Every structure is written in C-alpha cells, then in structure tokens.
Amino acid sequence: MRPSVTLRRAAAAALGLAVVAGAAACAGPEDSASSGKGEAGAAPQQGGTLTVLNSSPQSDFDPARLYTSGGGNVPSLIFRTLTTRNREDGAEGAKVVPDLATDLGKPNADATEWTYTLKDGLTYEDGTPITSADIKYGIERSFAAELSGGAPYLRDWLVGGEDYEGPYKDGKGLDSILTPDAKTIVFKLRKPEGEFPYLATQTQFAPVPKAKDDGTKYENHPVSSGPYRVVTNKNDGEELVLERNTHWSAKTDEERKAYPDKIVVKSGLDSAVINQRLSTSSGADAAAVTTDTNLGPAELAQIGSDKSLADRVGTGHFGYTNYLAFNPKVKPFDNPKVRQAIAYAVNRKSVINAAGGSALAEPATTFLPEQKSFGYTPYDHFPAGETGDAAKAKELLKEAGYPDGLTITLTHSTEENRETGPATATAVQEALKAAGITVKLQGLEPNAYNEARWTVAKTPGFFISRWGADWPSGGPFLAPIFDGRQIVENGSNYNHAQLDDAAVNTEIDEINKLTDLDEAAKRWGALDAKIGEQALDVPLFHPVYKRLYGKDVKNIVISDWTGVLDISQVAVK
Incomplete structure (x- = not known):
C-alpha cells in the first residue's frame, strides 16, 4: 500500500496555528x-x-x-x-x-x-x-x-x-x-x-x-x-x-x-483592532465574537486588572502539541543517549515563558494532548522538573561519548510566533547550555522552515515542530508521526524520525479495527507511552487560547x- 497522505491539513495548521488550531482549531479539559x-x-x-x-x-x-x-x-x-x-x-x-x-x-x-x-x-x-x-x-x-x-x-x-x-x-x-x-x-x-x-x-x-x-x-x-x-x-x-x-x-x-x-462575518482585520473593538464593545461590537484572534501576554495583563473584561475572556484547549523533533538519521541524534540528554536538559518553565506564560501554554511531557478523548496517559520518561536536570543530561552525554559536551544546531522559524519562533528557540538554547550543549540557532523563513521539516531529504537533525489533529483522537495524532508506512520520500512527510517499527505499525492497525472509541483511546495512550521511551521527540507545551x-x-x-x-x-x- 502506498504511504497515506493523511492529515495534509496539519501541515496547513502548522503554517497558521492561530487561525486553524486556535479555531479548531482545538489544559485542563474541565x-x-x-x-x-x-x-x-x-x-x-x-x-x-x-x-x-x-x-x-x-x-x-x-x-x-x-x-x-x-x-x-x-x-x-x-x-x-x-x-x-x-x-x-x-x-x-x-x-x-x-x-x-x-x-x-x-x-x-x-x-x-x-x-x-x-x-x-x-x-x-x-x-x-x-x-x-x-x-x-x-x-x-x-x-x-x-x-x-x-x-x-x-x-x-x-x-x-x-x-x-x-x-x-x-x-x-x-x-x-x-x-x-x-x-x-x-x-x-x-x-x-x-x-x-x-x-x-x-x-x-x-x-x-x-x-x-x-x-x-x-x-x-x-x-x-x-x-x-x-x-x-x-x-x-x-x-x-x-x-x-x-x-x-x-x-x-x-x-x-x-x-x-x-x-x-467580517474578516481581514488586524488582530489588535479586533481585540480593541471587542474590549470597547460599542454599537454592533457589543454583540461580536472572534474565532481566530488570541489575546497576547500584554493584553491579558491589562485585562487582568479589569474584572468586567476578565469575565469576557473565553479559554479554549485544542489538541495540539509543540515539541522538539529529532531526525535520528543525522548525527549525533542517532544516539539515543544524546536525545535523552536533551530531554533532561530542557527547561520547560523558560520555554513556557517564551510562549507567552502559563496562561497561554501548559507544560507537556507526553506527545498526546492532555485530554481523555486522545487517550492521554500520563508519563514522563525523562523527568527534568520545571527547569531541567543539567546534571543528569551531562551524565548521559558522558555515556554517549561526549564528556566535554557537544555542539548542535537547532532549526526554527524566523516568524515572530510563540510556538516555533526565535523566542522559543533561544529558551531551548539557554537551557541546553547549562548541560554543556552548545546550540547554534538556524532560523529559516516560514516557507523554507516548513519545507525543511516536512521533506525527508532536507529534514534537520534537531528542530522545533508542532502537530494538531483533525479530530480529538490519538489516531490522527500518532499515525502520521510514527507509522513507518506513512513515510513519504517525495512529498510532505510528517514522520520526522522516519520511524518504521513493525510493532508500532501493527498496533496502529489493531487500534484502527476498534469501533469502541473509548477502548481505542486507551490503546492510543498506551502506544504513546511506549513510543515515548525512544526519545524521538521532546514534548514542550500545549497551547491555550484566550x-x-x-x-x-x-x-x-x-x-x-x-x-x-x-x-x-x-x-x-
């Protein structure tokens, strides 16, 4: 069977999170x-x-x-x-x-x-x-x-x-x-x-x-x-x-x-204008909403001091995960201990601050979002706490053959967004520095960035990525990223690690046979935990929409x- 082209939309979502993912576009679910x-x-x-x-x-x-x-x-x-x-x-x-x-x-x-x-x-x-x-x-x-x-x-x-x-x-x-x-x-x-x-x-x-x-x-x-x-x-x-x-x-x-x-429905408006009109709520704007424009940190700070405005903020969670991705075909990321060291070194607190603060981002240690429908199963295979465990990271680097640390490149988008942009990349760079890992930042303009991370021949060894699902289930989340049969050599490839594990592929097929969606969710959660042991990615945070x-x-x-x-x-x- 030819590789599936499942979830082309997720690539589009990756190009415009605020419009698609925030609109659907999908952390406490309660x-x-x-x-x-x-x-x-x-x-x-x-x-x-x-x-x-x-x-x-x-x-x-x-x-x-x-x-x-x-x-x-x-x-x-x-x-x-x-x-x-x-x-x-x-x-x-x-x-x-x-x-x-x-x-x-x-x-x-x-x-x-x-x-x-x-x-x-x-x-x-x-x-x-x-x-x-x-x-x-x-x-x-x-x-x-x-x-x-x-x-x-x-x-x-x-x-x-x-x-x-x-x-x-x-x-x-x-x-x-x-x-x-x-x-x-x-x-x-x-x-x-x-x-x-x-x-x-x-x-x-x-x-x-x-x-x-x-x-x-x-x-x-x-x-x-x-x-x-x-x-x-x-x-x-x-x-x-x-x-x-x-x-x-x-x-x-x-x-x-x-x-x-x-x-x-009136579109093509500037985000700041939309939020100002909703804040003022005069005339027809008193009966207005937005479905694609988030509040930023500065706006939330201003609203926080005004109860009447704070009472008019809707909070949403969509199934989306922002993460660090590895391409194990590129050295030194072919070494699991190097990937584990990076997982331990990450300071999620600083990453979340770069993403707009705890009101707009929630820490992630699982690839699946923290929602029951996805089959969320808590795990943290490389517990680093809020600020990272530099000592454990150095220990693993030594075991990997890098007692004096190493130098790597992190690819990110030059777009000024809080998910894959320079601020998040810099936060990762600073955290890994404490573990003896020198990170060189490679910023690519958005189109080149997306082409690099979704093209097998161009996939960097280490980059920032994100993924959202078309419906709230583990299937459209895990299969495109980890099913080896969905690796696309000449086209958009989302299996960044190029994982082709027979056991993983078989389990995906077995879960797809289930028509009991609750039972399927449990199996997706268990599969997420199993794949997570391989440190093929480092989950960073799930976005929150205000x-x-x-x-x-x-x-x-x-x-x-x-x-x-x-x-x-x-x-x-």
Missing part, C-alpha cells in the same frame, strides 16, 4: 470556558445580529474545500454532515454525535464497511428533500482537482479513491459509495477504520444537490442544509452575511441552537474539539 454559559440567570433567547470579527477570511466557502473546523465553526452553520461534534463545554464537546444520520453508523465485522441511515424530514433551504444520493455526490465532487483543499482521508480510505478524479470529466461516480435508497448510504473502505464516525464530521459529507452545483462558483451560494443560508459572500469570504434558513428544523438538529436571526467576546454575547460554549467559542450556541441581547 476548564474550557472561563465564563460558563454567559450572563448568570439569563436564558438565551432568539433574535438579534451576531458579528464575527476575524483576521483571516473564510475563503473557499465550498464543502469540498473546507474542514469542519475551518473558520471557527462558521461552515457548520450552513453545512450539516452525517455526524458532528457534540456542542458542549470541555471534554463532553470532544465526543462525536449524529447529525444528518440517525446514529454514528453501523460497521461490518471488521470496520471496512459503514452504513448510515438519514433522519426523516431533512430539507435544503428551498424545501427540497435531502437524499443519500446528494451526500454521495457531495463527496464525489470533492475529488475534483478544481475543488481541492479539503480533507484527504476519503482518497486514502475509500476503495478506488486513490485513482478517482471526480464526476465532472466523465460523470462517473465512486463504486465504493452505495445508495440503495434515498435514506441509506454505504461506504466500502480499503482497510479497517474504526474512527469513520469522526471522519463523517468533515464538510465533504455535506449534501450537495447535483442540479445546483456550478463547480467553483458554488461557494458564492452553497445550498444550505443547516440553520442559516448565505445571503452575501464578498471578496471570497472577506464578508459573509448569513440569515435564517426557514426550512431548517430544530427537530432534526439537536446540536445547533441558532439563536441569532442574522450573522455577519479570546474576548462582546458584552452582549451569551451562552458561551467552548469544546475540547475546537478550542474556540461555538457560534452555533451563541445568543445575543
């Missing part, structure tokens, strides 16, 4: 919203206009080209899918639940076939019925080259998917998607995939009526299956105006509350799936 449901004692009511102020435009507003999490939940107001995320705070929000389908799907004995039945009474914005054929067509059009950009899983998972080019050229469909009747859809997979219910949350599973499909122009007025419809789409998502879909029925949709009558919302916004829900305020739950005065 503390996901600083202000709970909003104004105490006031039940949310329908009506009013909600404004969304964002930095990045909601471009390519076509279900074939989007991820469910894209745009901070905006797409899910228009596009319903077979399954969706549970719209609850914290850990409960990391669960997958039915949406258009009656359940999470019925697998066959080995999870290579999944069958879904649609609910009764589903209609589009024009009142016409939604059928299983519409969902099949929506998926098929996502394979067309002109509509690329969405999740890659279906090409990997569906029988025949790797060679399919969409329906536009010859009108052919995918034989691995069957629609025996208007309410039933069956998927035939190349291998067992117990997490198919998670995949069915992706926007590619949104129904598209073939008669209304006008290719690349469909994004201007996609046909809604959700509680809102697109009225205006200016400048490729720079401004979106959404109004109620009068044919949407809450009886078929337990997840989206759809309180506002109208939602206006975002303001307007003074007239109520019913704040922030789940561990997305890490951002869920606008399908928001009400305004």
Whole structure:
C-alpha cells in the first residue's frame, strides 16, 4: 500500500496555528470556558445580529474545500454532515454525535464497511428533500482537482479513491459509495477504520444537490442544509452575511441552537483592532465574537486588572502539541543517549515563558494532548522538573561519548510566533547550555522552515515542530508521526524520525479495527507511552487560547474539539 497522505491539513495548521488550531482549531479539559454559559440567570433567547470579527477570511466557502473546523465553526452553520461534534463545554464537546444520520453508523465485522441511515424530514433551504444520493455526490465532487483543499482521508480510505478524479470529466461516480435508497448510504473502505464516525464530521459529507452545483462558483451560494443560508459572500469570504434558513428544523438538529436571526462575518482585520473593538464593545461590537484572534501576554495583563473584561475572556484547549523533533538519521541524534540528554536538559518553565506564560501554554511531557478523548496517559520518561536536570543530561552525554559536551544546531522559524519562533528557540538554547550543549540557532523563513521539516531529504537533525489533529483522537495524532508506512520520500512527510517499527505499525492497525472509541483511546495512550521511551521527540507545551467576546454575547460554549467559542450556541441581547 502506498504511504497515506493523511492529515495534509496539519501541515496547513502548522503554517497558521492561530487561525486553524486556535479555531479548531482545538489544559485542563474541565476548564474550557472561563465564563460558563454567559450572563448568570439569563436564558438565551432568539433574535438579534451576531458579528464575527476575524483576521483571516473564510475563503473557499465550498464543502469540498473546507474542514469542519475551518473558520471557527462558521461552515457548520450552513453545512450539516452525517455526524458532528457534540456542542458542549470541555471534554463532553470532544465526543462525536449524529447529525444528518440517525446514529454514528453501523460497521461490518471488521470496520471496512459503514452504513448510515438519514433522519426523516431533512430539507435544503428551498424545501427540497435531502437524499443519500446528494451526500454521495457531495463527496464525489470533492475529488475534483478544481475543488481541492479539503480533507484527504476519503482518497486514502475509500476503495478506488486513490485513482478517482471526480464526476465532472466523465460523470462517473465512486463504486465504493452505495445508495440503495434515498435514506441509506454505504461506504466500502480499503482497510479497517474504526474512527469513520469522526471522519463523517468533515464538510465533504455535506449534501450537495447535483442540479445546483456550478463547480467553483458554488461557494458564492452553497445550498444550505443547516440553520442559516448565505445571503452575501464578498471578496471570497472577506464578508459573509448569513440569515435564517426557514426550512431548517430544530427537530432534526439537536446540536445547533441558532439563536441569532442574522450573522455577519467580517474578516481581514488586524488582530489588535479586533481585540480593541471587542474590549470597547460599542454599537454592533457589543454583540461580536472572534474565532481566530488570541489575546497576547500584554493584553491579558491589562485585562487582568479589569474584572468586567476578565469575565469576557473565553479559554479554549485544542489538541495540539509543540515539541522538539529529532531526525535520528543525522548525527549525533542517532544516539539515543544524546536525545535523552536533551530531554533532561530542557527547561520547560523558560520555554513556557517564551510562549507567552502559563496562561497561554501548559507544560507537556507526553506527545498526546492532555485530554481523555486522545487517550492521554500520563508519563514522563525523562523527568527534568520545571527547569531541567543539567546534571543528569551531562551524565548521559558522558555515556554517549561526549564528556566535554557537544555542539548542535537547532532549526526554527524566523516568524515572530510563540510556538516555533526565535523566542522559543533561544529558551531551548539557554537551557541546553547549562548541560554543556552548545546550540547554534538556524532560523529559516516560514516557507523554507516548513519545507525543511516536512521533506525527508532536507529534514534537520534537531528542530522545533508542532502537530494538531483533525479530530480529538490519538489516531490522527500518532499515525502520521510514527507509522513507518506513512513515510513519504517525495512529498510532505510528517514522520520526522522516519520511524518504521513493525510493532508500532501493527498496533496502529489493531487500534484502527476498534469501533469502541473509548477502548481505542486507551490503546492510543498506551502506544504513546511506549513510543515515548525512544526519545524521538521532546514534548514542550500545549497551547491555550484566550479570546474576548462582546458584552452582549451569551451562552458561551467552548469544546475540547475546537478550542474556540461555538457560534452555533451563541445568543445575543
């Protein structure tokens, strides 16, 4: 089997954490919203206009080209899918639940076939019925080259998917998607995939009526299956105006509350301007939120002295890990004791300070995020405390043949961000110096940096990296990074250590057969702990997202799936 191209989105996430990961883009899972449901004692009511102020435009507003999490939940107001995320705070929000389908799907004995039945009474914005054929067509059009950009899983998972080019050229469909009747859809997979219910949350599973499909122009007025419809789409998502879909029925949709009558999304704004407008909360901005703009350390310090503002800060956690990566093909990182020495030498306290402080980053000693849905299993194979253990690091260096220390190069991005930028690199450099390790910093501009770390022939021996998952499970977290069959020689390779361990590969396959997601999570956690013994990376921290919302916004829900305020739950005065 050719290497999977799973999680191309994570590379995109690595290019724009604040937009994707912070929006979905996904540490204590029990503390996901600083202000709970909003104004105490006031039940949310329908009506009013909600404004969304964002930095990045909601471009390519076509279900074939989007991820469910894209745009901070905006797409899910228009596009319903077979399954969706549970719209609850914290850990409960990391669960997958039915949406258009009656359940999470019925697998066959080995999870290579999944069958879904649609609910009764589903209609589009024009009142016409939604059928299983519409969902099949929506998926098929996502394979067309002109509509690329969405999740890659279906090409990997569906029988025949790797060679399919969409329906536009010859009108052919995918034989691995069957629609025996208007309410039933069956998927035939190349291998067992117990997490198919998670995949069915992706926007590619949104129904598209073939008669209304006008290719690349469909994004201007996609046909809604959700509680809102697109009225205006200016400048490729720079401004979106959404109004109620009068044919949407809450009886078929337990997840989206759809309180506002109208939602206006304004993008392309400066981050400082967004936070200032939300802070002031005058006029329409009193009923405004952001789904992609974080508060920085200085802004948090100012807000901390103003209780009225502090009460309007939502705190979110998304499944993301920032870490030091090794390429064992490069000396001296082929020596496990050198990698272990670095793990002991790292001062996580200084790294977290560089990342904005404890309010914006939480220390990590596991590769998996600290959330139950991922299968988080606590371990610390190289306990260095908060500030590092220089003595233990020196001891290991001596055993490795470097009694007088060594000199290495750390590659990082020159972009001034708190995850992979110069500040974090300098903090690592200073910590390793105490252990006798001289670190030379190699800063690369963002494009060159990403090309280096994801290209096998260019992968540095030691670099800063990060990883986020498309859904809250250990599968899309561990498999792309540690499955040897996913090493890509000529393309984007995420297995930085080029680990190809038969036992690891086999365990990944065995977990993928499980349809009991709780049992699978336990196995992912155990596998994380086992891989961690090899010191192929040094987990540093998990980011925390802090975002303001307007003074007239109520019913704040922030789940561990997305890490951002869920606008399908928001009400305004």
